[in-house]
Amino acid sequence: MKRIVIIAIVLCAAGIHVDAQKAPPIISRSDWKANAPVGEGKKHKIKFITIHHTGTKLRPDLTIETKLKNLQAFSQRDDKLSSGKFKPAWFDVPYHYYIAVDGKIAEGRQIDYAGDTNTEYDPAGHALVVVEGSFDTDEPNAAQVGSLKAIVKWLAKKYKVKGDRVKGHRDYAKTDCPGSNIEKLFPELRKLAR
Numbered sequence: 001m002k003r004i005v006i007i008a009i010v011l012c013a014a015g016i017h018v019d020a021q022k023a024p025p026i027i028s029r030s031d032w033k034a035n036a037p038v039g040e041g042k043k044h045k046i047k048f049i050t051i052h053h054t055g056t057k058l059r060p061d062l063t064i065e066t067k068l069k070n071l072q073a074f075s076q077r078d079d080k081l082s083s084g085k086f087k088p089a090w091f092d093v094p095y096h097y098y099i100a101v102d103g104k105i106a107e108g109r110q111i112d113y114a115g116d117t118n119t120e121y122d123p124a125g126h127a128l129v130v131v132e133g134s135f136d137t138d139e140p141n142a143a144q145v146g147s148l149k150a151i152v153k154w155l156a157k158k159y160k161v162k163g164d165r166v167k168g169h170r171d172y173a174k175t176d177c178p179g180s181n182i183e184k185l186f187p188e189l190r191k192l193a194r
């Protein structure tokens with residue numbers, strides 16, 4: 001009896017170790033000194049992984065911590081979009097994970113809460129990953145591609161998301177996001193999720 005218990009403990013510990021190894025390094029909300037969310041979030045369960053781009057100029061001069069602070073400040077206030085359209089104050093950063101130009105990954109909105117969007121689709125059930133850049137013209141660099149693959153693989157395993165549920169924003173709403181140079185990566189990303 002005692003032996004069985006010991007074996008079970010060893011197996012369990014090994015399982016935890018393997019899983020932890022697969023998570024890529026992520027800069028947490030406390031690392032970038034996130035503010036608390038504003039108002040009430042909507043809880044959801046992850047069924048899809050959906051990739052976005054920021055659609056902005058690459059900023060290698062700013063740290064990922066600063067980018068997340070800036071994005072959170074913009075997200076949590078009423079503001080105008082570049083299109084002139086009004087954006088209400090959101091609960092938090094719209095995306096769950098942010099991949100910067102240097103390939104670093106930061107935690108955005110806590111994944112238990114559905115994201116936000118300026119477009120016409122319901123982000124409930126979607127794990128939202130955003131990559132810094134404007135990928136109709138920019139090419140994602142090797143560090144960004146490596147991080148995108150690592151996070152898709154990890155999220156797919158963790159939430160049991162199959163390859164055909166790894167898509168881009170454009171598959172759900174009228175937008176160019178995440179850009180053609182990210183879309184080229186989808187066959188490979190979907191394979192990782194299998």
Ligand SMILES: [Zn+2]
Nearest residue numbers: 052053169177
């Ligand atoms: Zn998008």
